[in-house]
Amino acid sequence: MKILVLVKHVPDATGDRRFADDGTLDRAGTDGLLSELDEYAVEQALRIADERDDVAVVALTLGPDDAADAIKRALQMGASGGIHINDEAMHGSDALATSAVLAAAVAKAAPDLVICGMGSTDGGMGVVPVMIAERLGWPAATLAASLGVEGNTVSIRRDADSASLTIEADLPAVVSVTDQSGEARYPSMKGILAAKKKPVETWTLSDVGIDPSTVGLDAALTKVLRTTPRPPKEAGRVITDEAGSGAAALTDFLSTGKYL
Amino acid sequence: MSVVLVVTELADGQPTKPALELLTVARRLGDPVAVVLAGGPEAAAEQLGRYGATRVLFVADPALPDYLVAPKAEAVTQVAEAESAAAILINATPEGKEIAGRVAVKLNTGLITDATDVAQDGSTVQSVFAGNWTVQASVAGPVAVIAVKANAVTPEPAPAAGAAEQAVVTISEQAKGARIVKSEPKQASGRPELTEAAIVVSGGRGTGGDFSSVEELADSLGAAVGASRAAVDSGWYPHAYQIGQTGKTVSPQLYIAAGISGAIQHRAGMQTSKAIVAVNKDPEAPIFALADLGIVGDLRTILPAVTQEIARRRA
Numbered sequence: 001m002k003i004l005v006l007v008k009h010v011p012d013a014t015g016d017r018r019f020a021d022d023g024t025l026d027r028a029g030t031d032g033l034l035s036e037l038d039e040y041a042v043e044q045a046l047r048i049a050d051e052r053d054d055v056a057v058v059a060l061t062l063g064p065d066d067a068a069d070a071i072k073r074a075l076q077m078g079a080s081g082g083i084h085i086n087d088e089a090m091h092g093s094d095a096l097a098t099s100a101v102l103a104a105a106v107a108k109a110a111p112d113l114v115i116c117g118m119g120s121t122d123g124g125m126g127v128v129p130v131m132i133a134e135r136l137g138w139p140a141a142t143l144a145a146s147l148g149v150e151g152n153t154v155s156i157r158r159d160a161d162s163a164s165l166t167i168e169a170d171l172p173a174v175v176s177v178t179d180q181s182g183e184a185r186y187p188s189m190k191g192i193l194a195a196k197k198k199p200v201e202t203w204t205l206s207d208v209g210i211d212p213s214t215v216g217l218d219a220a221l222t223k224v225l226r227t228t229p230r231p232p233k234e235a236g237r238v239i240t241d242e243a244g245s246g247a248a249a250l251t252d253f254l255s256t257g258k259y260l
Numbered sequence: 261m262s263v264v265l266v267v268t269e270l271a272d273g274q275p276t277k278p279a280l281e282l283l284t285v286a287r288r289l290g291d292p293v294a295v296v297l298a299g300g301p302e303a304a305a306e307q308l309g310r311y312g313a314t315r316v317l318f319v320a321d322p323a324l325p326d327y328l329v330a331p332k333a334e335a336v337t338q339v340a341e342a343e344s345a346a347a348i349l350i351n352a353t354p355e356g357k358e359i360a361g362r363v364a365v366k367l368n369t370g371l372i373t374d375a376t377d378v379a380q381d382g383s384t385v386q387s388v389f390a391g392n393w394t395v396q397a398s399v400a401g402p403v404a405v406i407a408v409k410a411n412a413v414t415p416e417p418a419p420a421a422g423a424a425e426q427a428v429v430t431i432s433e434q435a436k437g438a439r440i441v442k443s444e445p446k447q448a449s450g451r452p453e454l455t456e457a458a459i460v461v462s463g464g465r466g467t468g469g470d471f472s473s474v475e476e477l478a479d480s481l482g483a484a485v486g487a488s489r490a491a492v493d494s495g496w497y498p499h500a501y502q503i504g505q506t507g508k509t510v511s512p513q514l515y516i517a518a519g520i521s522g523a524i525q526h527r528a529g530m531q532t533s534k535a536i537v538a539v540n541k542d543p544e545a546p547i548f549a550l551a552d553l554g555i556v557g558d559l560r561t562i563l564p565a566v567t568q569e570i571a572r573r574r575a
Contacts, residue, residue, distance in 0.1 A: 013505075013524050017389045037506065095371065096364060096401075121505065124388070125373045126354070127361030130329065134365040139437025141328065143354055145499070155441075158328075160355070161500055166442035167328055173437070179489075179506045180499055221370030221401035225383060228394045236536075238548050241557025246539070247565035253537060253553045259459060259481060259514050260570060 001055045001149075003045045004111035006102065006129075007038040007074050009067035010122040017122070022217060023224035024092045025122055032066050034073040037117035039184035040177050044147050045115050046078045046185070056080050060105060062090065062098065068200070075195035076187035082200040083109060089205055092217025095123075099131035101215060104208035106132060113154060116176040118143055129176040139169035145180040262346035264290040267336055267359065268308065268316075269351060273301045275308055277456050278351045280415035282408060283311040287418060288380045289347050293317065295339050295427070297324050297332050302424040309422015311415055317427040324431075328438035329355060333362035335429040340367065342427070345403060347382065352407035360407045369401030375408045376511070376532070390505070390524050391531030410455040411511050446500065449485070454501060457484035459514045462503055462530070464488035466519020466540060466559055469496045473563035474518055480570045486510065486530075488520045504529035518559040522547025539563070 011017045011030035020026040034042075042059065049055035059074035061067045062085040071082035085105055093101070106114055119126030133140035144156035154173050158165045159180070187195070205212050213219065239249055254260050264286040268279040279294075286292035294313040296304060299320030308316050317339055323331040336359055340348055348363060350356040352374045364371035375384035383398040384406060399405065454460065461483045463474035471485070478485045487497035489504050503510055505525040515533035520526060522538070522545055530536070531550065538551040539559045548554040555562060 013390065013528075017392070019393065019395075023395075095361065096368070099361075099365065118506065122389075124505075125357065125361075127357055127364075127371070127373060130358045131361045131365050134330075134333070134362045137434050140330070140358075141438045142358060159499060161353075161446070162448075163446055164444045165328075165440050167438050168441050169438045221368075221399060222372060222397055223370075223400050224395060224397045226396040228396075230387075230392050230394060233550060235549070236552040236554060238543075238551070238554035238556065240543070241555055241562055244565060246555040246557040246562045247569065249553065249555060250537060250539070250562065250566050251569045254481070254514075254566070254570070255573075257514065257535060260573070 002111040003048060003055060003057045003113045003115060004106060004109050005041050005045045005057060005059050005074060005079065006114065006116045007042065007059050007061050007070045008035045008120045009061060009063050009070035010035040010120055013121050019227040022092065023227055024217065027064065027066065032069060034070040035117060035121045037119060037121055037179065040179055040181050041115045041117045042074045042077050042079060043184040044177050044181055048149055058083060058109065060109065061085070062102060071200055072195060075198045076191045077185055078191055081198055083203060084200060085203045085208065087205045087212065089212035089216050092220060093215045094220040094222040095125055095127055095131060096221055097215040097219060099128050099135060101205065101208060101210050102128065103132045103135035104210050105203065106136060108208055112171045113149065114174045116174065118176050118178045129174050133174040138172050138174055140174045141167045141169045142176040144175055144177045147175060147177060147181060261291040263293050263343045264347045264349060265340050265343060265345040266292055266294045266313065267348065267350040267356065268294045268296050270296060270298060270304055274304055277415065278410040280311045281410065281413050282349045282351065283308065283313055284413050284416045285378045285408060286349055287312045288378065289382060293343060295319060295336065297335060305422045305424035309420050310417055312418040312420050313422050314420045315423045315425060317425050319427050319429055321429055321431050323436055326440055327436045328440060329358045330362065330435035330437065331431045333359045333366065334431055334435050337363050337366045338429045339427055340403060347404040347406065350407050352409045357407045360405050364405045367403050369403045369405060370399035371405040372397055372399060373407040375406050376412050378406060378408060387532050390528035409509065451478065452482065452484045454484045454486060454508050455510055457512055459483035460486050460510050460512045461516045461518065462486035462488065462520060463491055463497070463518050464520030465490040467491060467496065469494065471497055473560055476567045477563045480567045488526050517547050518563060520547055521545045522550065
């Protein structure tokens with residue numbers, strides 16, 4: 001069984017994230033790492049691999065040179081190989097083009113199961129997993145709080161607001177997992193050393209049969225018109241609670257603001 | 261005027277508040293036509309008409325409740341094509357965004373998620389990078405697919421015909437891939453919906469696992485209760501109430517953070533609240549930088565005292 005985990009290299013959310021002049025995310029000026037939410041996807045793939053001995057876990061990323069770090073981290077955690085789609089033409093691509101390229105790459109890699117995080121920590125649309133499934137005509141069992149594979153069927157639990165759903169789909173399928181699915185492991189020293197010898201393939205758009213003119217900033221069907229940093233918030237009042245002064249201040253605030 | 265399709269959710273047979281908000285947005289863009297992904301009840305059309313829907317299309321198909329998302333996306337696409345819709349508006353819930361993503365692929369068009377406003381020219385406003393940046397964008401494709409966040413606008417009544425019609429769709433076998441084999445309803449909290457509430461009171465690590473003072477203050481204010489990821493990960497409060505990057509994003513009139521330090525992942529879910537109050541024992545907690553009023557102190561004494569004072573004033 002082959003599991004393809006889709007991983008994204010994102011700017012560190014605790015750093016200073018900003019836009020470049022062309023309205024795309026400034027990736028060069030910020031430190032990046034494997035999206036935290038994709039670590040859960042890698043973890044779930046490895047848990048399946050831990051339980052059976054016929055599983056290959058391959059990490060696939062789409063991004064510029066730095067994105068190799070996302071694959072490296074997945075390999076250190078325990079993935080057996082990686083695929084890096086690296087093509088300059090992808091710069092500024094929207095979700096539509098991104099999903100087209102990823103779907104083509106999935107078709108070429110031909111896994112039994114694709115596991116994704118619930119969304120990226122930068123763009124954060126959370127739509128690419130279903131868009132890939134839509135393009136491939138595969139079932140999508142998304143936002144899994146837990147995940148299991150038995151025979152040819154993947155089963156997940158999805159916690160919606162009003163109900164907890166159990167969903168089943170036949171393989172091949174696309175699954176996305178939430179941060180509730182289980183804490184991601186840290187790479188061991190052995191894992192870090194082993195990662196250096198694991199195979200990573202680099203693919204371009206022509207390797208997956210996508211015409212470069214259909215992707216990138218110019219072809220995007222979603223246009224960014226303007227990006228504006230949020231003005232810094234004016235510092236509010238901070239008091240230290242002494243003999244009930246905190247409760248009095250909060251009650252006054254509620255009363256003055258007509259929240260009562 | 262071109263048709264703007266509004267994908268409408270019902271709760272207990274009536275449109276939800278976010279659905280009515282979509283109609284108010286839709287009126288800026290064209291002729292609002294509501295599509296309800298359920299066969300009825302047609303009584304819902306009356307309220308949708310009151311808020312501007314000229315027509316209400318009910319789609320009945322047994323596949324809609326039995327399979328995850330894909331059949332709904334097929335239904336919306338087929339209705340949009342039949343109506344030659346210029347735009348499709350949907351609420352930015354997890355399911356709404358998945359429908360939007362699939363519809364965008366089917367129609368080969370652009371999509372925008374988590375819009376906090378939509379202007380007359382169809383351009384949108386989004387809040388990104390944990391609320392630190394604002395992005396204005398527009399869809400260049402043939403149909404604008406826009407998932408709009410709850411509370412983006414205030415629903416405004418605008419009486420229209422609200423003519424109820426049944427729409428027929430054909431769901432493919434391919435869309436029936438993800439089967440819902442079990443659905444266990446969750447117990448309702450009886451409090452306002454988190455993403456729609458005017459006031460949210462949230463608890464974090466500082467509660468030590470006891471949410472009673474948070475819940476009691478929330479109830480005295482008619483507020484929703486939220487929780488930080490630390491509290492949810494500790495098993496103190498259900499994940500459905502988590503606020504932040506991997507939970508809900510809220511933008512209420514007032515957000516009260518009790519015992520929450522304010523990590524970037526949490527700020528991503530509440531930074532755009534109109535007013536913010538923080539109660540925390542740690543004077544260095546980053547949440548204080550966002551707060552209009554910050555109180556350094558113990559939530560376990562401050563919150564009950566406020567609840568009591570509110571009760572006294574009302575008595």
